[in-house]
Amino acid sequence: MSSQSQARRKRLLRLLKKKQLGAILVSNPVNVSYLTGFTGDDSMLLLSSKRAILISDSRFETQISQECPDLDAEIRSSGQSMYQILSRLLSKMDVSEIGFEASNTTYSMWQQINSEVSNVTLTGTTGLVEELRQIKDAGEITELREAIQQAEKGFAVLQASLVPDMTEQEAAHELEHIMRRFGAKGASFEIIVAVGTRAALPHARPTTRKLGEAGFVLIDWGATNQAGYNSDLTRVLWTGRLTPKLTKIYNVTLEAQQKAIEAIRPGISCRELDNIARSSIEKAGYGKKFGHGLGHGIGLDIHEAPRVGPSSETVLEPGMVITVEPGIYLPEWGGVRIEDDVLVTKEGYEVLTSVPKDLEISRWG
Amino acid sequence: MSSQSQARRKRLLRLLKKKQLGAILVSNPVNVSYLTGFTGDDSMLLLSSKRAILISDSRFETQISQECPDLDAEIRSSGQSMYQILSRLLSKMDVSEIGFEASNTTYSMWQQINSEVSNVTLTGTTGLVEELRQIKDAGEITELREAIQQAEKGFAVLQASLVPDMTEQEAAHELEHIMRRFGAKGASFEIIVAVGTRAALPHARPTTRKLGEAGFVLIDWGATNQAGYNSDLTRVLWTGRLTPKLTKIYNVTLEAQQKAIEAIRPGISCRELDNIARSSIEKAGYGKKFGHGLGHGIGLDIHEAPRVGPSSETVLEPGMVITVEPGIYLPEWGGVRIEDDVLVTKEGYEVLTSVPKDLEISRWG
Structure with a gap:
């Protein structure tokens, strides 16, 4: 799966570039699975041209290392929110704007991300990964x-x-x-x-x-x-x-x-x-x-x-x-x-x- | 079902009053079903102390009249969006602020509602109907x-x-x-x-x-x-x-x-x-x-x-x-x-x- 997933992520990065976006947060679990090979739930993919990081929790630690050995994983502890981790990762990633999947992000999630993430503009995207998924390999x-x-x-x-x-x-x-x-x-x-x-x-x-x-x-x-x-x-x-x-x-x-x-x-x-x-x-x-x-x-x-x-x-x-x-x-x-x-x-x-x-x-x- | 649904809507209105909200748009299909008896999909309930309106489409017209005869239904035609209907209904309802379910409304939906609905403040709520649902009748x-x-x-x-x-x-x-x-x-x-x-x-x-x-x-x-x-x-x-x-x-x-x-x-x-x-x-x-x-x-x-x-x-x-x-x-x-x-x-x-x-x-x- 890993070389295929990698090819898919490259295609997504090319689409992002056209939209002048340097990074995206993928929250639709089907899209996450398509781009990583990971089959679990409750996880998000943070993707830029330099990094691909799966943000998940301890239930999925073993599964991630088996299903996507080529990916970095950030396993959050029970006290930590997904958004705190995201904020920390973004501050290290040197991006000023990040896309998010507007049709797969609830208003509550968006609010929480907004309150945790500073100095980064959040831009709603729709249908990017879905566009790639139209063409089957x-x-x-x-x-x-x-x-x-x-x-x-x-x-x-x-x-x-x-x-x-x-x-x-x-x-x-x-x-x-x-x-x-x-x-x-x-x-x-x-x-x-x-x-x-x-x-x-x-x-x-x-x-x-x-x-x-x-x-x-x-x-x-x-x-x-x-x-x-x-x-x-x-x-x-x-x-x-x-x-x-x-x-x-x-x-x-x-x-x-x-x-x-x-x-x-x-x-x-x-x-x-x-x-x-x-x-x-x-x-x-x-x-x-x-x-x-x-x-x-x-x-x-x-x-x-x-x-x-x-x-x-x-x-x-x-x-x-x-x-x-x-x-x-x-x-x-x-x-x-x-x-x-x-x-x-x-x-x-x-x-x-x-x-x-x-x-x-x-x-x- | 109808008297039970009515009692549930009354309890929700009492909760809304405490939050100083005159109306709510219920988008979680399970909550819609709980408050109306309707078992279909893709429909929303607009509720105020004066009105209870189910916004749906033609696929569900017969089903709504059978499952919730006590409710008003607004059946949208294929060219009309849910949000256009909502806007029209709200303008007639004389409310200045309306709650929406922040954990069951995507960012895209929220954007579309925001762009269609003018002169009404949208306020995100969480867990209101879920709070009622804790106590089973x-x-x-x-x-x-x-x-x-x-x-x-x-x-x-x-x-x-x-x-x-x-x-x-x-x-x-x-x-x-x-x-x-x-x-x-x-x-x-x-x-x-x-x-x-x-x-x-x-x-x-x-x-x-x-x-x-x-x-x-x-x-x-x-x-x-x-x-x-x-x-x-x-x-x-x-x-x-x-x-x-x-x-x-x-x-x-x-x-x-x-x-x-x-x-x-x-x-x-x-x-x-x-x-x-x-x-x-x-x-x-x-x-x-x-x-x-x-x-x-x-x-x-x-x-x-x-x-x-x-x-x-x-x-x-x-x-x-x-x-x-x-x-x-x-x-x-x-x-x-x-x-x-x-x-x-x-x-x-x-x-x-x-x-x-x-x-x-x-x-x-």
């Missing part, structure tokens, strides 16, 4: 492939195990349990299992409705692997009889998804990509029934940059990994969403997920 | 009893299912799965299953070490019920032969815990309570091996006020629910921690948890 893509494999193996077992008496909640819990058996740390978010009309809610929470109560079920799930990387998929499974309506809605959604996936390449904007799927659904007459963005980046967070929606100007670059998940939601009837995870490559794209989407075989029971 | 105690029952039923099944080849991770995942079968939403924190020397780490994460690799295992677990209330217990189970060392350390820990529990009554300070367990362990010669506080409040958060430690001046009051969890940690050998959840009553205390602690029967295999 080779190690990260391997982690994402693992998280996807755990999710897909889990889904295969679940699909084979479904019975009409099972509730949405039971199916969701069962799926998480199976993914853990395949090595996942857990589900990457609260799994959605939505039977029939429940599938009309894009963020449906599993209820005690039984799978057998309607002809189809939407499952939106993913795994977090041990390194913290997340996968995210959605499939619709039907049972009994395949109705013309489900066939229609499913095919419109699938066609929109396929058109968008095939358009993925470096240089296209997220807005354009969203528009490809959206116009395809609009042409079929369901434009107003697709009420959310086309997708989002995945990585150490289940939702991260880039956002893929109608107003996102981000341009795709090789190494980005995004979900492509158009959906059509009809309140009285239900909904269909189909979601895959796609890597942007130099040449175009690679679909990382592989659960079959052919409606004929997307069935259970 | 009858409905909350029922919820906590349920979360405890889910945890205890799960543990009984797990204890009966343990086999030497099972890893710490497998046991942890199994326990969460079983608790869900008994109705839990999930585990209330990442379950600790720590075999032998691993138990010397108070915050051990489950590894692939097998249960059979040592003579005892420490399990620290709890359930979150569907209403979001949390339980928290710790037990040590042994297998094979009961060693004199385990017997010794276990009995010292148990005696310290029992002395502390028996001292629980309204009027005693958390510091004094901690000291009762601590001196008991010190007398046995293990004072330096008990490196954390005696316990903490539980409720909608797994760790909440009051803190029960050597420097906590909070005085116990009827309705508080705290954990009592002394521990002894010996790096080369392992550790013992015993933890129960205790309600402070008018007369003294009621231990809400009931998993047996007799060492003779605390075994598996």
Whole structure:
């Protein structure tokens, strides 16, 4: 991990230089982990061109020496605050201005830092590390492939195990349990299992409705692997009889998804990509029934940059990994969403997920 | 829920009056839920003596009308920011100063509020709703009893299912799965299953070490019920032969815990309570091996006020629910921690948890 972390810190320092900042205090634990390899909590990274110091406490002393041997660590004693240590370090570092993560620092923390740190200007920054995290390096893509494999193996077992008496909640819990058996740390978010009309809610929470109560079920799930990387998929499974309506809605959604996936390449904007799927659904007459963005980046967070929606100007670059998940939601009837995870490559794209989407075989029971 | 929520908001208004604040913006989602009954995300409560308004978005419109019919809701459209709505509401409310939750408001949020809201002073507050939440009402105690029952039923099944080849991770995942079968939403924190020397780490994460690799295992677990209330217990189970060392350390820990529990009554300070367990362990010669506080409040958060430690001046009051969890940690050998959840009553205390602690029967295999 250490050479990779070092390369990431160098890239961050280059970004800081552009903003004319000599140092930054990183407080978002996911960003700290990304920049150091440290997997614990309650710790902050103080980074300048000359030093990289992890401020932590005695609970994590051993872990830090194992996970990030290349880093200096400042272990605070129980009587000492993080901010007192920070103040002491800054006074020795000879910086006049330091950035802090404005969206991951509470007003209380900011006040405490302000009162401890003198002669240094605090400047709020947003999205710097998040910008770096958009482009996955080779190690990260391997982690994402693992998280996807755990999710897909889990889904295969679940699909084979479904019975009409099972509730949405039971199916969701069962799926998480199976993914853990395949090595996942857990589900990457609260799994959605939505039977029939429940599938009309894009963020449906599993209820005690039984799978057998309607002809189809939407499952939106993913795994977090041990390194913290997340996968995210959605499939619709039907049972009994395949109705013309489900066939229609499913095919419109699938066609929109396929058109968008095939358009993925470096240089296209997220807005354009969203528009490809959206116009395809609009042409079929369901434009107003697709009420959310086309997708989002995945990585150490289940939702991260880039956002893929109608107003996102981000341009795709090789190494980005995004979900492509158009959906059509009809309140009285239900909904269909189909979601895959796609890597942007130099040449175009690679679909990382592989659960079959052919409606004929997307069935259970 | 609505009359209970209303009573809670009244108590908060009384607290605000003492601080000479006419209104508050509640941003911590757990506090919003406590004060309104609303269980969704991304919403804020604006509260004054005259109005209680939930600022939310269209995803939650139906849910709000179902969960909090007594509240006014301001549903923002996708183009509108939360802060624009807030500004408009405040200008109509005739308040010159408003409190905000400084520990649950990021610097970015504070900046945005500041730039939208004019003619109103923003004053950071800390711990106001958390202070109210210390005292559980009858409905909350029922919820906590349920979360405890889910945890205890799960543990009984797990204890009966343990086999030497099972890893710490497998046991942890199994326990969460079983608790869900008994109705839990999930585990209330990442379950600790720590075999032998691993138990010397108070915050051990489950590894692939097998249960059979040592003579005892420490399990620290709890359930979150569907209403979001949390339980928290710790037990040590042994297998094979009961060693004199385990017997010794276990009995010292148990005696310290029992002395502390028996001292629980309204009027005693958390510091004094901690000291009762601590001196008991010190007398046995293990004072330096008990490196954390005696316990903490539980409720909608797994760790909440009051803190029960050597420097906590909070005085116990009827309705508080705290954990009592002394521990002894010996790096080369392992550790013992015993933890129960205790309600402070008018007369003294009621231990809400009931998993047996007799060492003779605390075994598996």
